[in-house]
Amino acid sequence: MRISTFFYCLKQGLKNIFRNRTFSLASIGTITACLFLFGVFYCIVVNFQDMVKEMESNIGVTVFFQEDVAEEEILGLKDIIELREEVDSITYISAEEAWADFKERYFKDGDPGILSNLDSDNPLEGAESLSIKLNDSSKQAELVSYLRELAEVREVNASETIAESFTNFSRLLSYISLGIITILVAVAIFLISNTVMIGITVRKEEIAIMKYIGATDIFVRGPFLVEGIIIGLVGSAVPVLILRFLYNRVIEFVLTEFSVLNNLLTFTNVNVIFRILIPVSLGIGLGIGFIGSYGTLRKHIRV
Amino acid sequence: MIALDNVYKTYSTGVSALSGVSLKIRKGEFVFVVGSSGSGKTTLFKLLLKELEPTSGAIYMNNKNLGRLRRRRIPRMRRGIGVVFQDFRLLKDRTVYENIAFAQRVVGKSSRVIKETVPQLLTLVGLADKGASYPKELSGGEQQRVALARALANNPPVLLADEPTGNLDPKNAWEIMKLLEEINLRGTTVIVVTHNKEIVEKMQKRVILMSNGVIVSDESKGGYTYEN
Numbered sequence: 001m002r003i004s005t006f007f008y009c010l011k012q013g014l015k016n017i018f019r020n021r022t023f024s025l026a027s028i029g030t031i032t033a034c035l036f037l038f039g040v041f042y043c044i045v046v047n048f049q050d051m052v053k054e055m056e057s058n059i060g061v062t063v064f065f066q067e068d069v070a071e072e073e074i075l076g077l078k079d080i081i082e083l084r085e086e087v088d089s090i091t092y093i094s095a096e097e098a099w100a101d102f103k104e105r106y107f108k109d110g111d112p113g114i115l116s117n118l119d120s121d122n123p124l125e126g127a128e129s130l131s132i133k134l135n136d137s138s139k140q141a142e143l144v145s146y147l148r149e150l151a152e153v154r155e156v157n158a159s160e161t162i163a164e165s166f167t168n169f170s171r172l173l174s175y176i177s178l179g180i181i182t183i184l185v186a187v188a189i190f191l192i193s194n195t196v197m198i199g200i201t202v203r204k205e206e207i208a209i210m211k212y213i214g215a216t217d218i219f220v221r222g223p224f225l226v227e228g229i230i231i232g233l234v235g236s237a238v239p240v241l242i243l244r245f246l247y248n249r250v251i252e253f254v255l256t257e258f259s260v261l262n263n264l265l266t267f268t269n270v271n272v273i274f275r276i277l278i279p280v281s282l283g284i285g286l287g288i289g290f291i292g293s294y295g296t297l298r299k300h301i302r303v
Numbered sequence: 304m305i306a307l308d309n310v311y312k313t314y315s316t317g318v319s320a321l322s323g324v325s326l327k328i329r330k331g332e333f334v335f336v337v338g339s340s341g342s343g344k345t346t347l348f349k350l351l352l353k354e355l356e357p358t359s360g361a362i363y364m365n366n367k368n369l370g371r372l373r374r375r376r377i378p379r380m381r382r383g384i385g386v387v388f389q390d391f392r393l394l395k396d397r398t399v400y401e402n403i404a405f406a407q408r409v410v411g412k413s414s415r416v417i418k419e420t421v422p423q424l425l426t427l428v429g430l431a432d433k434g435a436s437y438p439k440e441l442s443g444g445e446q447q448r449v450a451l452a453r454a455l456a457n458n459p460p461v462l463l464a465d466e467p468t469g470n471l472d473p474k475n476a477w478e479i480m481k482l483l484e485e486i487n488l489r490g491t492t493v494i495v496v497t498h499n500k501e502i503v504e505k506m507q508k509r510v511i512l513m514s515n516g517v518i519v520s521d522e523s524k525g526g527y528t529y530e531n
Contacts, residue, residue, distance in 0.1 A: 002411045209392050212352065214382035214457070215409040217375070
């Protein structure tokens, strides 16, 4: 394609958009709505996943052993368990450490004197444990049943339900958003193709003349393609800008209004989100614009 | 050279528009195609532009077999044919200058070339001072001149005119004909599809008379021997 042809198409495409203002705006609006929702869901899902991951790293499995199992045996088991795929990390907590931890947790402000009397006669004797963290909370049940099979193991503590319901909720949210976005993308493509269709109808005469003069398909279609793509890009840039503007404000709002949650929730950094969201949104916008206009053109403009 | 070899055209509705048309038009000829409506003139016109495909038979345009021409080659083929219509078909939202320049822009000519040739074309059709006007500010005759200038913009070897004088008064019609003759004298093959009896009589050119999809007469210096 010649440079002059490119600029011609660009100029005519922009002209089409302005000439066809109402429909162009409607198309841009739909894409904006679609990608805004997409962005919101994306932010929520990513934050959710991050929170789940954060929680998963706190949630773990604690294994207690029969009283006659020696420390060396436990450490041997630790090495074996560590080899399992779903295990992220594993820590041995001796009876002394467990006691120190207990004191620290429950008698922080109390008189340590009473308790220190017990130091030489550890009440938690035999309560040495292995604390296991998983890299994938969905594998927790599997690990737990494996551990329970072991002869040396007396008890396994695990908080399965929380992790599972969190994962399920995040998955559900992804599915719902995917469904809504699919519908909106279809609507957006339909609207763009309508906008382009109107442009074609309005310029029917001009197109006929162009074909008689010997214009190539590219030359006739170019302006409409440009129209669709620009509508798509504008429609995707607007929601990204709005979201970028809102993101930190919403987080700030949540944290000040619900300060209880401060320690519970960790939000994903704005840059991490937008590093993905910006190119993906623009890509979707471009795709919608291209598909919407190209499909119509193929159908209605042939030499 | 333009040639039709035993061309048939039947529309999907079952209407038979051309039934075995064969003809040859040499380079540089001036030819009238006449006949009543429904005689097949317009179908012939559209076949030459490859807007329609013949049901059978072969069509050669500028020595190329149109039946063998690939779809994406059609634009290039059409650049070798200038077209003029009864209703002018100018772009109403653009000036005379822009309308003519548009034809050159479509084929990718540079702005430098366009700036050079548009005034020449305007002078040729006698509208040197009308470049900045819009089509609606011009008379019918002037609009048809603009259409002619546009058809000639890319220097095509063939000029096809479909009822070019159909919307014009006799004086303007005659002027357009004189212009077509002048263009013909410069070496362009000119084919005029028309109803205009007086003009055909006066011009004394080759006349191909069509009726019901066949050529009924083909005279080298004919009048309009139009029979029902």
